[in-house]
Amino acid sequence: MEQVTVGIDIGGTNTVFGIVNENGNVLSEIKFSTKGHKNIHQYIEKLSLSIKDALSELNKNFKLKGIGIGAPNGNFYKGTIEYAANLDWKGVIPFVKMLKENFNVPVFITNDANAGALGEKIYGGAKNINDFIFITLGTGLGSGIISNGKLLLGHDGFAGEIGHTNAIPHGRLCGCGKKGCLETYASASGLVKTAVEFLEKYEEDSLLRQIKDFSSKDIYKAALKKDRVALKVFDFTAKILGISLADSVAYLSPEVIFLFGGLANAGKLLLKPVKNYMEENLLEVYKNKVQIKMSELDGNNAAILGASALVLQQINK
Amino acid sequence: MEQVTVGIDIGGTNTVFGIVNENGNVLSEIKFSTKGHKNIHQYIEKLSLSIKDALSELNKNFKLKGIGIGAPNGNFYKGTIEYAANLDWKGVIPFVKMLKENFNVPVFITNDANAGALGEKIYGGAKNINDFIFITLGTGLGSGIISNGKLLLGHDGFAGEIGHTNAIPHGRLCGCGKKGCLETYASASGLVKTAVEFLEKYEEDSLLRQIKDFSSKDIYKAALKKDRVALKVFDFTAKILGISLADSVAYLSPEVIFLFGGLANAGKLLLKPVKNYMEENLLEVYKNKVQIKMSELDGNNAAILGASALVLQQINK
Numbered sequence: 001m002e003q004v005t006v007g008i009d010i011g012g013t014n015t016v017f018g019i020v021n022e023n024g025n026v027l028s029e030i031k032f033s034t035k036g037h038k039n040i041h042q043y044i045e046k047l048s049l050s051i052k053d054a055l056s057e058l059n060k061n062f063k064l065k066g067i068g069i070g071a072p073n074g075n076f077y078k079g080t081i082e083y084a085a086n087l088d089w090k091g092v093i094p095f096v097k098m099l100k101e102n103f104n105v106p107v108f109i110t111n112d113a114n115a116g117a118l119g120e121k122i123y124g125g126a127k128n129i130n131d132f133i134f135i136t137l138g139t140g141l142g143s144g145i146i147s148n149g150k151l152l153l154g155h156d157g158f159a160g161e162i163g164h165t166n167a168i169p170h171g172r173l174c175g176c177g178k179k180g181c182l183e184t185y186a187s188a189s190g191l192v193k194t195a196v197e198f199l200e201k202y203e204e205d206s207l208l209r210q211i212k213d214f215s216s217k218d219i220y221k222a223a224l225k226k227d228r229v230a231l232k233v234f235d236f237t238a239k240i241l242g243i244s245l246a247d248s249v250a251y252l253s254p255e256v257i258f259l260f261g262g263l264a265n266a267g268k269l270l271l272k273p274v275k276n277y278m279e280e281n282l283l284e285v286y287k288n289k290v291q292i293k294m295s296e297l298d299g300n301n302a303a304i305l306g307a308s309a310l311v312l313q314q315i316n317k
Numbered sequence: 318m319e320q321v322t323v324g325i326d327i328g329g330t331n332t333v334f335g336i337v338n339e340n341g342n343v344l345s346e347i348k349f350s351t352k353g354h355k356n357i358h359q360y361i362e363k364l365s366l367s368i369k370d371a372l373s374e375l376n377k378n379f380k381l382k383g384i385g386i387g388a389p390n391g392n393f394y395k396g397t398i399e400y401a402a403n404l405d406w407k408g409v410i411p412f413v414k415m416l417k418e419n420f421n422v423p424v425f426i427t428n429d430a431n432a433g434a435l436g437e438k439i440y441g442g443a444k445n446i447n448d449f450i451f452i453t454l455g456t457g458l459g460s461g462i463i464s465n466g467k468l469l470l471g472h473d474g475f476a477g478e479i480g481h482t483n484a485i486p487h488g489r490l491c492g493c494g495k496k497g498c499l500e501t502y503a504s505a506s507g508l509v510k511t512a513v514e515f516l517e518k519y520e521e522d523s524l525l526r527q528i529k530d531f532s533s534k535d536i537y538k539a540a541l542k543k544d545r546v547a548l549k550v551f552d553f554t555a556k557i558l559g560i561s562l563a564d565s566v567a568y569l570s571p572e573v574i575f576l577f578g579g580l581a582n583a584g585k586l587l588l589k590p591v592k593n594y595m596e597e598n599l600l601e602v603y604k605n606k607v608q609i610k611m612s613e614l615d616g617n618n619a620a621i622l623g624a625s626a627l628v629l630q631q632i633n634k
Contacts (some may be wrong), residue, residue: 131472154570253471
């Protein structure tokens with residue numbers, strides 16, 4: 001009998017879940033809007049029915065081992081979602097408890113970047129790596145830390161917020177209310193902000209001057225065409241990220257730092273300079289020991305696989 | 318029969334070891350110069366004979382459970398001391414292997430701040446705390462991280478170098494060769510550097526102007542007398558340390574941050590402002606959750622107790 005897990009990714013816009021088999025294949029995938037539900041109870045009902053439907057449509061015998069959830073501000077220890085800025089439900093939601101009323105299997109929750117880190121460990125490029133950092137470079141910068149083979153959660157379950165460490169004292173205002181957070185520079189939105197600043201600062205011609213409201217992808221395309229402003233934007237971003245990652249190494253001494261997400265796909269434009277800037281800023285004892293790699297998680301299923309991995313890590317430990 | 322451990326603290330100047338019983342009492346303590354031995358073999362011979370002498374002088378029956386060592390750049394995984402700048406032995410010294418030739422008990426090594434963290438856990442204020450950071454504010458800034466009840470060592474055994482994270486971009490030159498490291502500001506020597514800078518920058522009168530080559534202790538005494546420059550020096554130091562500790566919380570989400578060492582003894586002059594600056598720089602989700610406390614380890618025996626704790630943590634795990 002095949003054993004399956006359900007991995008749920010709750011985003012501000014959409015909820016996506018998948019049924020995952022032991023080999024990390026996503027057998028089916030369902031998506032619905034996170035918004036537009038009268039309250040959390042209706043959302044939980046919708047989610048539970050959708051999962052039951054999807055399971056009943058599997059045309060084989062299976063055993064559901066558990067349900068894993070990746071959600072903004074998901075708290076592993078308490079099973080809650082707490083004060084998530086981009087979700088409609090305010091305050092502290094006892095999400096695991098509510099979902100368990102409909103399913104008689106283990107249910108676990110954590111934040112999306114932590115789930116991603118576990119996905120990398122169970123299904124991706126970190127199968128044999130016990131100390132690594134997983135960094136998602138999307139609109140913001142999320143991070144999950146695996147230390148000694150396990151998710152580093154800290155005292156209260158909220159450890160691993162590298163995106164909100166101090167990159168530039170008194171720097172850009174962050175969505176969190178602080179100034180100079182790493183994610184205001186090293187993220188897709190940070191890249192755009194840097195480009196806007198550089199277009200004002202430098203008088204050079206640039207392909208970007210012809211595009212109204214350009215995106216990080218436009219900056220990437222311009223950089224590939226050797227647009228000098230765009231190249232400077234990537235170099236600046238790589239420098240800030242590289243210096244911060246040198247700090248991450250001083251804290252955690254990982255074997256690998258995995259980069260994941262839209263911006264990470266800029267590949268050589270980012271990976272190599274980030275590595276160089278990191279090395280320049282490492283203590284002697286860490287030099288030439290830490291790899292920076294692209295995530296090996298399938299970008300399309302990464303969130304589902306990560307949430308699924310949370311179940312496997314907890315059950316098999 | 319009483320069970321004892323030997324805790325060894327290897328410093329650049331002196332080597333101190335003690336025989337510690339199960340209650341954390343130091344039954345005897347021996348000190349000799351780390352310098353002046355022809356080579357590492359002679360040092361090991363001297364150390365081994367001293368330990369055997371001290372054990373034979375215990376006037377009761379005992380069982381030696383193991384030997385723990387705290388040393389600069391001590392590597393737990395490999396049992397080595399690697400490229401320690403302030404020791405005479407160059408390169409990689411297989412210290413544990415060499416000492417084990419003279420003792421038929423488990424022998425462990427780590428760096429001094431890690432040993433301090435374990436000392437806090439086994440004998441000090443962290444007996445029931447599983448996620449905390451231990452920071453020594455001496456000439457430099459050392460740190461040991463306990464995560465999930467265990468020493469966080471990272472991939473290569475060298476994790477936890479918070480003193481060498483980037484506090485001020487392009488800031489003061491550090492002994493490690495990098496610029497702007499936290500320990501160039503938040504340490505006894507950093508305090509003196511700040512005072513020298515401030516005396517040039519501000520024209521105010523100050524007690525410090527009357528002292529040639531003043532020490533961090535002189536700055537402390539002047540601050541107690543409400544010397545305005547000295548107070549500014551403490552405030553500046555507290556700010557830099559507080560902001561860095563907010564980053565530490567974002568990485569590790571500890572329950573407590575323990576401060577230890579000469580500068581930590583400045584007590585209220587440092588503790589309260591550090592806490593305030595840290596809180597100002599914390600993400601919402603961490604606010605009012607993390608305590609900053611003075612270490613409860615006896616300063617006179619801390620290094621010995623820490624090294625001894627390394628044995629207990631390994632044997633009892």
